[in-house]
Amino acid sequence: MKKVMVLAAALAVFTACKDDKQTTVESDSTIIETPTDTVTVDVDTLEGAETGADAEAEAAGSAETVTTENNAAKPSAKYAAFGDKMVADNALTKEQMLKKYSSLKPGDTINVKFKSTIKNVCQKKGCWMTLDMPTGKESFVRFKDYGFFVPLNAGSREAVVNGKAFVSEISVAELKHYAKDEGKSQAEIDKITQPKLTYGFEANGVLITQ
Known part of the structure; x- marks a missing residue:
């Protein structure tokens, strides 16, 4: 009877050891497999992030190309500056400026900024210029204090x-002086016999396209 009990106990111990060994192996297998699975998931995530980053970079590159093309289609003008510092933004057109002039009487003045094409420049020193206005008119521009x-x-x-x-x-007398500065012939100067109502302008700053 004692031998049977001893045999049974030994069998139980053997079975338990076998189960422990299987558990250990399975556990080891799980430990090995789990990190592998985790690495695989992380790699997928990284690959997805890189793909998204590449897509964003590609989109950004396309946007920059469009902007460059738009800028190329409408290049901003480059100006040489004279007198006080100023910017070209929000300048009136010559048509808008003509309406301003039409509302003025001799002796009236308004502070304003406008743009137009230069018709003539003093050929001695560049101390005045005329700007084109609609309907054949012009604005006579002098520079503040001849600065x-x-x-x-x-x-x-x-x-x-x-x-x-x-x-x-x-x-x-003034008209003849300006005509001479402009380089007109003596015959053209002699034709000036009447004073002229003009659109004047005293500029403290000027921008001219380069």
Whole structure:
């Protein structure tokens, strides 16, 4: 009887050891497999993130290309600056400026900024210029306190002027002086016999396209 009990006990111990060994192996297998699964998931996540980053980078590149193309289609003008510092933004057109002039009487002045094409420039020093206005008119621009001058070859370029606009009457003597500065012939100067109501402008700052 004692032998049977001893045998039974030994069998039980053997079975328990066998079960423990299986558990250990299975546990080891789980430990091995689990990190592998985790690494696989992390790699997938990283690959997805990289794909998303590549897509964003590609989209950003496309946006920059469109912006560049748009800028190329509408290049901003480059100006040479004279007198006080100023910007070209929000300048009136010559059509809008003509309406302003039409509302003025001799002696009136308004502070304004407008842009137009340069018709003529003083060919001696560049101390005045005329700007094209609608209906064949022009604005005669002088520079405040003769503090600066513009290039003699600035004719036909776009200009933006900032300062005071006014309407005034120019005497015959002044008109002849300006005609001489402009380089007109003596015959053309002699034809000036009447004063002229003009659109005047005293600019403290000027921008001219380069």
